[in-house]
Amino acid sequence: MAEENKGIEQGNDHGAGEQEADRRDFLQKAGSVCAGCALVGTPVVAGMAVVADPLRLPPDDPEFLKVAKLDALPSDGTPQKFVVKNDKIDAWSRFPDRVIGAVYLRRLENNEIQAFNVVCPHLGCAINYREEQHDYFCPCHDSAFALEDGEQGPGSPSARPLDSLEAEVRNENEVWVKFQNFQTGVAEKKPA
Ligand code: FES
Structure with a gap:
């Protein structure tokens, strides 16, 4: 029984280690995605601002x-x-x-x-x-x-x-x- 408990405890230790590795992996990937967001998102946000705000368009020049x-x-x-x-x-x-x-x-x-x-x-x-x-x-x-x-x-x-x-x-x-x-x-x- 003691062996079983030990086995269970070891199994838990091993699971916690895997979870920690998964967590680190997830955070790393999330960080990469967010960096991509920053690069791609900047021009998208800038474009949205021009579309959403007509005052940003160049003023009419008389011709x-x-x-x-x-x-x-x-x-x-x-x-x-x-x-x-x-x-x-x-x-x-x-x-x-x-x-x-x-x-x-x-x-x-x-x-x-x-x-x-x-x-x-x-x-x-x-x-x-x-x-x-x-x-x-x-x-x-x-x-x-x-x-x-x-x-x-x-x-x-x-x-x-x-x-x-x-x-x-x-x-x-x-x-x-x-x-x-x-x-x-x-x-x-x-x-x-
Ligand atoms: S609009 Fe008043 S005089 Fe022309």
Whole structure:
């Protein structure tokens, strides 16, 4: 019986030794796997952060867009309104060839182009050209803007002139505009 007990005790000792070896083996393998996690996981986590957080995407840069034909602009300087189209991109999707805004264009001397965003800098309504008054006018709160330079008229609630945009003629008959929207309700011209 004593022998049996001894055998049992020895068997237990042997089992404990095996368990310890198994435990060490397990910890070693787990450590290797976790090291792999660290190596592989870093770019995965970084990628997830870009996908999950749209603010990490690069900001939109204004770019020149083809907006009109030069011969669509009267040589007497009467402004014409044109929509501006581009691919619209948000954090998740691209929508090709969507209307992203509108501009008034005027042909000046030597085919120079004057361009204004149609958004009223006061609170964002759309301005109209008034042929009789020869100015731009916003019907929401009666802001008037000079045809020549977009300056707001006396009594206009807009805190700044119309937002001018860079424009140029390319390939003899194409009018390209560096289109951008700006914040409304502020005196400073800041990109929206
Ligand atoms: S939004 Fe144009 S005057 Fe107020």
